[in-house]
Amino acid sequence: MNFVETRLAKLARNGDRRAFSELVDLYKDKIYHLAYRMLHNVQEAEDVVQETFLRVYTNLNRYDETQKFSTWIYRIGTNLCIDRLRKRKASYSLDAEVNDSEGSDWYSMLASNDRTPEGELLLSETQEQVRRAIDSLPEKYKSAVILRYLHDMSLQEISEVLDMPVTTVKTRVHRGREYLRERLEKESVL
Structure with a gap:
């Protein structure tokens, strides 16, 4: 699978929108689950997925093909979640945790x-x-x-x-x- 992902990343880097779409299909659910487990908020998890793919798309030229694509995209998604958790800590509210029954x-x-x-x-x-x-x-x-x-x-x-x-x-x-x-x-x- 690593070879397929690397090939898709190369094609996407050269402007192939279908290749990028395939990468999105491969990882959107995985990144969503990662984000939801870290943030426990449906909207924030969806935002992280969008932001992750936006960063992947704009930084495809920085992807090191000797590394696994999955590692690279998980690092982006995890860092975005950690950033949100840090920002959230600054504005923490006890009431925010009460209604946590989203989906x-x-x-x-x-x-x-x-x-x-x-x-x-x-x-x-x-x-x-x-x-x-x-x-x-x-x-x-x-x-x-x-x-x-x-x-x-x-x-x-x-x-x-x-x-x-x-x-x-x-x-x-x-x-x-x-x-x-x-x-x-x-x-x-x-």
């Missing part, structure tokens, strides 16, 4: 073998506790944990996306996981 997220899609109403309620409560725990992660751990466990990226891929050494990524994933474990134990989920 469905990945937690609501977790499979359950237990179809009893009690089982459904327990699963729903557990999913909500896990979502809150991930939301509460310090910013420096949040992106590494999301990319590792929700996007199933390797430590090397995360290192390339976040532009930091693999050892730093490994530490952040480990500390983020420990933070989640402690937080969930306090809420007695585990």
